[in-house]
Amino acid sequence: WKSTAGRAQVIMESFVEFELEGSIASKNTFNPIRDLVDTMKLQPNPDREKIPLSIGDPTVFGNFKTAEAVNEAMIESVKAHSNNGYPHSAGYPAAREAVAEFYTTEKSPLTADDIVLASGCSGAICLVLPALANPGDNILLPKPGFSLYNTVCGSYGIESRFYNLVPEKQWEVDLEHMEACIDEKTKAILVNSPGNPCGCVYSQEHLEAIIAIAKKHKLPIIADEIYADMAFPPYKFVPMADLTDDVPIIVVGGLAKRWLVPGWRLGWVMFHDKKQPQMKKVRAAVVALSQLVLGPCSIVQGALPSILKNTPQSFYDETLSKLADHANHVKTALAAAKGLSVVVPQGAMYVMVRIHADHFPETVNDDKKFAELLFQEESVFVLPGRVFGAEGFFRIVFTAPKDKLEEACNRIISFCDRHSI
Amino acid sequence: WKSTAGRAQVIMESFVEFELEGSIASKNTFNPIRDLVDTMKLQPNPDREKIPLSIGDPTVFGNFKTAEAVNEAMIESVKAHSNNGYPHSAGYPAAREAVAEFYTTEKSPLTADDIVLASGCSGAICLVLPALANPGDNILLPKPGFSLYNTVCGSYGIESRFYNLVPEKQWEVDLEHMEACIDEKTKAILVNSPGNPCGCVYSQEHLEAIIAIAKKHKLPIIADEIYADMAFPPYKFVPMADLTDDVPIIVVGGLAKRWLVPGWRLGWVMFHDKKQPQMKKVRAAVVALSQLVLGPCSIVQGALPSILKNTPQSFYDETLSKLADHANHVKTALAAAKGLSVVVPQGAMYVMVRIHADHFPETVNDDKKFAELLFQEESVFVLPGRVFGAEGFFRIVFTAPKDKLEEACNRIISFCDRHSI
Ligand SMILES: Cc1ncc(COP(=O)(O)O)c(C=O)c1O
Numbered sequence: 097w098k099s100t101a102g103r104a105q106v107i108m109e110s111f112v113e114f115e116l117e118g119s120i121a122s123k124n125t126f127n128p129i130r131d132l133v134d135t136m137k138l139q140p141n142p143d144r145e146k147i148p149l150s151i152g153d154p155t156v157f158g159n160f161k162t163a164e165a166v167n168e169a170m171i172e173s174v175k176a177h178s179n180n181g182y183p184h185s186a187g188y189p190a191a192r193e194a195v196a197e198f199y200t201t202e203k204s205p206l207t208a209d210d211i212v213l214a215s216g217c218s219g220a221i222c223l224v225l226p227a228l229a230n231p232g233d234n235i236l237l238p239k240p241g242f243s244l245y246n247t248v249c250g251s252y253g254i255e256s257r258f259y260n261l262v263p264e265k266q267w268e269v270d271l272e273h274m275e276a277c278i279d280e281k282t283k284a285i286l287v288n289s290p291g292n293p294c295g296c297v298y299s300q301e302h303l304e305a306i307i308a309i310a311k312k313h314k315l316p317i318i319a320d321e322i323y324a325d326m327a328f329p330p331y332k333f334v335p336m337a338d339l340t341d342d343v344p345i346i347v348v349g350g351l352a353k354r355w356l357v358p359g360w361r362l363g364w365v366m367f368h369d370k371k372q373p374q375m376k377k378v379r380a381a382v383v384a385l386s387q388l389v390l391g392p393c394s395i396v397q398g399a400l401p402s403i404l405k406n407t408p409q410s411f412y413d414e415t416l417s418k419l420a421d422h423a424n425h426v427k428t429a430l431a432a433a434k435g436l437s438v439v440v441p442q443g444a445m446y447v448m449v450r451i452h453a454d455h456f457p458e459t460v461n462d463d464k465k466f467a468e469l470l471f472q473e474e475s476v477f478v479l480p481g482r483v484f485g486a487e488g489f490f491r492i493v494f495t496a497p498k499d500k501l502e503e504a505c506n507r508i509i510s511f512c513d514r515h516s517i
Numbered sequence: 518w519k520s521t522a523g524r525a526q527v528i529m530e531s532f533v534e535f536e537l538e539g540s541i542a543s544k545n546t547f548n549p550i551r552d553l554v555d556t557m558k559l560q561p562n563p564d565r566e567k568i569p570l571s572i573g574d575p576t577v578f579g580n581f582k583t584a585e586a587v588n589e590a591m592i593e594s595v596k597a598h599s600n601n602g603y604p605h606s607a608g609y610p611a612a613r614e615a616v617a618e619f620y621t622t623e624k625s626p627l628t629a630d631d632i633v634l635a636s637g638c639s640g641a642i643c644l645v646l647p648a649l650a651n652p653g654d655n656i657l658l659p660k661p662g663f664s665l666y667n668t669v670c671g672s673y674g675i676e677s678r679f680y681n682l683v684p685e686k687q688w689e690v691d692l693e694h695m696e697a698c699i700d701e702k703t704k705a706i707l708v709n710s711p712g713n714p715c716g717c718v719y720s721q722e723h724l725e726a727i728i729a730i731a732k733k734h735k736l737p738i739i740a741d742e743i744y745a746d747m748a749f750p751p752y753k754f755v756p757m758a759d760l761t762d763d764v765p766i767i768v769v770g771g772l773a774k775r776w777l778v779p780g781w782r783l784g785w786v787m788f789h790d791k792k793q794p795q796m797k798k799v800r801a802a803v804v805a806l807s808q809l810v811l812g813p814c815s816i817v818q819g820a821l822p823s824i825l826k827n828t829p830q831s832f833y834d835e836t837l838s839k840l841a842d843h844a845n846h847v848k849t850a851l852a853a854a855k856g857l858s859v860v861v862p863q864g865a866m867y868v869m870v871r872i873h874a875d876h877f878p879e880t881v882n883d884d885k886k887f888a889e890l891l892f893q894e895e896s897v898f899v900l901p902g903r904v905f906g907a908e909g910f911f912r913i914v915f916t917a918p919k920d921k922l923e924e925a926c927n928r929i930i931s932f933c934d935r936h937s938i
């Protein structure tokens with residue numbers, strides 16, 4: 097083993113082939129978007145600039161920027177030289193306190209103890225679902241819905257049970273179907289409003305009807321409110337926790353969307369447990385799971401109090417009115433597209449468009465084929481609804497700059513003109 | 518439901534108690550340090566300042582500071598305004614490229630494709646172990662060792678199989694025992710050098726002997742090299758990958774220790790697979806798992822190329838010589854402590870001290886009782902070895918400021934003087 101030559105010989109003699117397999121858990125960690133995109137025929141039209149309307153990342157084009165106060169908070173946090181050590185796995189107390197203060201309402205007060213920080217809202221979801229359910233249990237998830245819920249369940253052996261959202265009712269929950277999905281293995285109901293991919297914002301009445309089901313079956317609600325406060329007037333965001341005094345509400349959220357910094361990976365879990373200590377064990381479970389990865393970057397945690405206190409209201413207002421304007425443009429423009437109908441976007445940064453199969457020939461009459469051909473001919477990339485569980489629809493992320501968005505809509509219109517029958 | 522009074526009544530009538538349990542997965546996510554510390558009698562001596570020598574976080578006291586170049590890299594990354602979006606779940610290409618360049622050696626070249634970024638080295642461990650093993654499989658882990666390995670295995674139903682380290686041989690691996698632990702369900706051997714909690718640094722010969730076992734049994738090695746290059750001369754850190762051309766080596770590492778920023782949560786997986794594509798499926802498995810949480814903070818990722826290029830050698834040298842000096846002080850000072858013997862620290866930031874049970878009465882003769890009484894009488898907090906699988910030892914983290922460290926050693930000496938028989 098000492099000389100190089102001797103060593104090479106040893107290697108030659110005992111040549112071994114290592115056959116390494118990936119685990120089942122990794123195969124269960126299934127990303128439907130990746131999977132579908134990998135099998136799509138994706139060659140854009142070389143004569144047209146590509147316009148991707150596919151990724152839920154508002155920063156891609158550079159037109160949606162975070163507030164200067166947010167960047168300053170980060171720089172101060174670096175300069176403080178005191179935010180470099182391991183935070184508690186649930187997060188710095190001051191950061192948890194800041195989240196509690198920011199989201200506390202008269203009806204639903206929060207303290208630092210009700211908050212656990214996580215690596216993005218995704219990280220929060222990765223803590224909450226496996227804290228609540230065991231392998232073989234099930235959690236009710238919206239269909240269509242954000243695919244991570246199903247991915248996380250799959251990776252933990254939790255059954256995803258999908259309740260339908262109804263496009264004709266602006267993607268409200270089919271309440272009868274939701275209730276029919278519940279059995280003795282159901283551990284929670286996940287609700288996402290404002291919603292991805294639907295762009296829906298549920299009314300207080302609708303949320304109350306969902307809460308009534310949860311209450312009847314003694315199930316906690318996981319409210320994914322990552323798009324909290326991102327409702328386009330006249331639609332109004334109502335925090336679910338404000339609508340109940342007895343159903344435990346576990347809210348997940350984060351900086352990603354409203355503060356336009358998805359890459360910073362700062363999210364949170366908020367426990368609304370007005371009849372304490374109903375959720376004591378679940379909190380402990382979430383904290384136990386948080387010890388595995390130790391939470392989000394300490395510099396961002398250090399910046400969080402200042403981010404939440406010093407971001408001016410004008411920043412939120414401007415972002416929202418720009419998003420609302422984009423939403424409105426897509427809705428209005430695509431009204432002219434043959435064979436499509438737009439489900440009115442009420443919030444977040446998404447709009448779902450229905451493809452009327454009977455208006456199109458074989459070659460374009462489903463969401464996957466439609467998205468493929470649209471990309472090949474018009475270089476506009478939209479995600480087929482099937483990655484979210486909505487065949488026959490496609491999703492547009494409307495955060496591209498206005499001129500690109502207009503151009504994309506025009507191309508979709510001429511695509512439909514060309515192909516509709 | 519509309520008026521407050523009406524609503525209160527509804528609640529009264531249908532009062533429900535939600536009985537929410539935490540999941541089994543969360544109970545399996547067992548943190549032995551937390552667990553032990555929670556059951557320890559922990560009241561310090563009110564007359565003496567507390568000196569915690571328990572946490573592997575060099576930033577706690579403020580005497581070990583990261584390089585100015587590191588902070589500047591972060592500030593530039595914030596100011597760039599271009600590092601706010603979602604990175605690829607494996608990390609920004611430039612950041613992966615920077616890690617590959619930094620750790621590439623003549624014998625073990627790396628490219629960006631060989632790197633997956635993670636939320637700290639912990640995050641890297643959380644990707645690699647479940648990518649390699651299924652529930653019911655086993656992974657060989659060092660005993661004593663860093664407790665996260667066992668925690669991660671437990672949380673995924675992977676059996677932790679412990680091979681012994683031998684204190685009399687400076688915590689070298691008991692090679693016979695290691696080999697005897699292997700069976701057909703073994704999926705990998707994890708090696709940690711420089712090591713936590715042992716402060717050991719394995720020689721090239723010893724690492725080659727471990728590699729020979731892995732080769733014979735066709736097992737990949739997971740090399741936890743988070744303390745890479747933190748060996749105190751004359752001991753020398755040798756990257757395991759440089760010692761083999763055919764055994765696949767999966768290295769995990771990160772910024773936490775050498776750059777003194779554990780809270781930033783930036784780690785990495787490096788695939789050394791000289792006989793490609795032996796690890797193709799394992800890489801895919803790691804990337805699949807990385808999609809769950811989407812990797813470390815984009816600002817830190819954006820800063821990484823500059824951190825790795827611009828941190829001056831003098832920073833590494835000064836940190837290391839300070840650590841070596843502290844290690845040496847503890848070793849020399851505690852030589853005078855009755856009933857203890859120090860295992861020579863060779864690297865990292867830890868030293869293990871053996872408690873000779875026969876030198877102490879019933880009340881102090883095991884590591885837990887020793888640590889408890891030491892804290893009660895001397896306000897010095899050390900971790901009992903049992904949390905790492907080393908009963909009869911305690912671990913000292915020697916990153917406290919020199920004067921505090923000296924004071925702590927003096928108190929340990931007088932504690933032993935008082936209690937040894
Ligand atoms: C509904 C929903 N929840 C959670 C997330 C994840 O957010 P984060 O980037 O904070 O992980 C997203 C991201 O698109 C989302 O649409």
Ligand SMILES: Cc1ncc(COP(=O)(O)O)c(C=O)c1O
Nearest residue numbers: 573637638639663713743771773
């Ligand atoms: C051996 C070992 N591996 C990994 C880690 C985790 O490092 P990180 O803080 O990057 O998650 C530690 C931390 O103490 C350690 O001692």
